[in-house]
Amino acid sequence: MDKKEIMLVCAAGMSTSLLVNKMNKAAEEKGLYAKIFAVPVHEATEYLKDHTVDVVLLGPQVRYLLDEFQETLASHSIPVEVIPMTDYGMMRGDKVLALAESLMG
Template sequence: MPKYNVLLCCGAGMSSGFLAQRAQKAAEKKAADMNIDAKSQSVVEDVIEDYDVLLLGPHYESHLDEFEEIVEPFDIPVAVIPQEIYGSLDGEGLVDFALKTLEEQ
């Protein structure tokens, strides 16, 4: 399996930071070759070229179009993390969601 760099985006990066930590542990348990980072939405444009997928916190669903425009030149998928994964900080669920999003590209 190829190595994927996954970027989680939320307002200040706090809640997504906890989710990223749990997801990183889950990826290691599943032997999924992933690097999962969480960053504030304010830096997405500056760092997106280093990632294979952008996952947004549910509260950014209304801004999905804006993020799709940002990632378009890099040809990477962007998706909104389901509330049940985000709200429960479900690291394993996030890994599965990221893989599914990448496969659908």
């Protein structure tokens, strides 16, 4: 099975890194082989110039960038979505992982 790459984009990366840990735990429990990582907005566009990911999830604090990311990544067929505020706030790694999986198909 191919390793899935899930990128979370946030303002600074502090709270999102906690969510990454919860998502990694959920992925491990499901037997999903995934690289899950978080980057601040200013690093995301640079990273995406040289790397391909399977899905991009935006933290609620940067939801205003959704249209911009969708436009940029449409030609690469990379899905982009905003993490629901309740799942982000409650650090529901399993729910956010399920969102990523549904977007990847």
